[in-house]
Amino acid sequence: METKPVISSLTANFFNLLILVLFLLSISPSCADLSFNFYAVSCPAAELVVKSTVRSAFSNDPTIPGKLLRLLFHDCFVEGCDASVLIQGNGTERSDPANTSLGGFSVIDSVKRVLEVFCPGIVSCADILALAARDAVEITWKQTGGPALQIPTGRRDGRVSESAKVRPNIVDTSFTMNQMIKIFSSKGLSLDDLVTLSGAHTIGSAHCSAFSDRFREDSKGKFTQVDTSLDTTYADQLMKKCPAGASPSVTVDNDPGTSLFFDNQYYRNLLAKKGLFQSDSVLLHDDRTRKLVEDFANDQESFFRSWGQSFLKLTSIGVKTGDEEGEIRRTCSVTNG
DSSP states (O other): OOOOOOOOOOHHHHHHHHHHOOOOOHGGGGGGOOOOTTTTOOEEEHHHHHHHHHHHHHHHHTTTTHHHHHHHHHHHTSSSSSSSSEEEEEEGGGGGGGGTTTOOOHHHHHHHHHHHHSTTTSSSSHHHHHHHHHHHHHHHHGGOOOOOOOOOOOBBSSSOOOOTTTTTTOOOOTTHHHHHHHHHHTTOOOOOHHHHHHGGSSSSEEGGGGGGGGGOOOSSOOEEETTTTTTTTHHHHHHHHHHHTOEEEEESSSSSSSTTTSSSSOOOOOOTTTSHHHHHHHHHHHEEEEEEHHHHHHHHHHHHHHHHHHHHHHTTOOOOTTTTTOOOOOOOTBBOO
């Protein structure tokens, strides 16, 4: 009987401690007011409510983890991790075409409703989103031995959400390496963080339009492959799932191998020329990132350790703390006004 590799609890605890120490050493002034167990006194059940709600949503929809993780990325890269992507209305981040395919909002709203009953005005939507994304990953990597993460809390919700700020701050799937480096660097994230956080594509799915630039429609209305960095067999499979004129609702798994598990299969896919997006494939073909891709493909524990560090940095981008910087929204989709 085949068994999956599992990190011992002792080793996992050591990795967690190491990650926390590295985070505390590198913490920026903007997130110095965050702390672990921030709600221990004011709302001790906060993290448990988030985790149980995410687990329940996952049992009904196994695609939820990928949606929550993507939602976090799109929030933190625009205005920082302040839940500004959750705000509804004309001209908001959420209304921008680049964000119309985002999902997972109902999970955040469900958590908020419960916490407003037990701890009104205490837990921010920004913290709920960060915790939900963390728990979503934990649920999917339990099968592969990944350690659970602790992240500091205490974020405040932003009061500003503008559609115009979305496109200049998020990575497009057709980006070159230099374009991605520029955006990641502007968020305080390193080249190693870029490679590590791209591993989020080991779960989740994408609409056909997200990788249509790798094909060209011929005179007969059929797609042909134009991107030679893509495995031809895999390209044929993609064209069958997403033919020219396919419905906008059609989606394809980011990871054709183990789409429901958070593991290092993403990097193995890159080595096999099966990265779904152009922005995935460039990680293998650029000399600055190829070595780390190979390392993660060959060592899952190394990827998990790096993920813990990079995820902490991601969830600390531009955080707002204190009443002057933000608020605790009563409803995540609307500012308190």
